[in-house]
Amino acid sequence: MTQYNNRPPVVQPESAQEIAPGIIVIPDQYINLVPNVGIVIGTDAVLVVESGMGIENGQRVLHKALEIAGSKPLLFTTTHFHPEHAFGTQVFKGHATIVTNTTQADELREKGVTYLNMFRSLGPNAHKALEGVELVMPDETYQGEKTIDLGGKQVVLRELTGGHTRGDQIIFLPHEQVLFTGDLVENHSFPIFADQDASPSRWIKELTSLMHLSPATVVPGHGKPGKVELVQEFQDLLIFVHEEVNRRIKEGQALALIDQEAARIIKEHYQDWGNDLWIPFEIRSMYAELTGTPLKLPAL
Numbered sequence: 001m002t003q004y005n006n007r008p009p010v011v012q013p014e015s016a017q018e019i020a021p022g023i024i025v026i027p028d029q030y031i032n033l034v035p036n037v038g039i040v041i042g043t044d045a046v047l048v049v050e051s052g053m054g055i056e057n058g059q060r061v062l063h064k065a066l067e068i069a070g071s072k073p074l075l076f077t078t079t080h081f082h083p084e085h086a087f088g089t090q091v092f093k094g095h096a097t098i099v100t101n102t103t104q105a106d107e108l109r110e111k112g113v114t115y116l117n118m119f120r121s122l123g124p125n126a127h128k129a130l131e132g133v134e135l136v137m138p139d140e141t142y143q144g145e146k147t148i149d150l151g152g153k154q155v156v157l158r159e160l161t162g163g164h165t166r167g168d169q170i171i172f173l174p175h176e177q178v179l180f181t182g183d184l185v186e187n188h189s190f191p192i193f194a195d196q197d198a199s200p201s202r203w204i205k206e207l208t209s210l211m212h213l214s215p216a217t218v219v220p221g222h223g224k225p226g227k228v229e230l231v232q233e234f235q236d237l238l239i240f241v242h243e244e245v246n247r248r249i250k251e252g253q254a255l256a257l258i259d260q261e262a263a264r265i266i267k268e269h270y271q272d273w274g275n276d277l278w279i280p281f282e283i284r285s286m287y288a289e290l291t292g293t294p295l296k297l298p299a300l
């Protein structure tokens, strides 16, 4: 099984790697509640993608970004509002221009406090990381798509239709063919269906649109960066679970049996994937959408 682990969720800028000219990733080291963080360096400005969870992580990322940027202005964005990606944003206020898609900002406003409380209850490490967190809104928002020229580096911010959250955003560098997906793609970690607004069918479609970009390098939300195969594998898994749950619904199986049997088969087929705690969430999300019934997620 891929070795995702529950070490304290600390972003480690000292392990930063240049994955393409002028594009840095601070890898998550397979630590749960740490995202892959991106720093994109232009001749005129520098863009940071994701803050990490909480003030200390935000400061670590900001410090690294300032060291790289020198006197160049900083821009900052997040792939979606979830705490481990975005709840260190307050540190960037005043140091960077914070830009996100409008839907993501709306979602943060609407659900941010609920997520703060939910993640604080995940255990002492998460609680500690989230001490003093304040939710801050972006300085600028956009709808649809926004292209930023950092000087010799074009970056496309694009909002999608809402698969993992309602306000998913990807960051794409068309020239370098590098794609930051947030949690729309993970490297061998089961998809996180923790959000009431997650939609399996839209998620599957979003992954098709990501493959159409033909990225050479894919930086997933969690796990090691890879190639476009990461997107394909992730979509294959979603389709596999979708078909498995759909077939059982058509056979008239009760939800309790689907929970049990689909989970068993998914684990059997995806033995080397990490974070299988998310499997029941995925099954429930598929079930709710396929049957048009209210979503009942298991307790975290």
Ligand SMILES: [Zn+2]
Residues within 6 Å of the ligand: 080, 082, 164, 183, 192
């Ligand atoms: Zn997420």
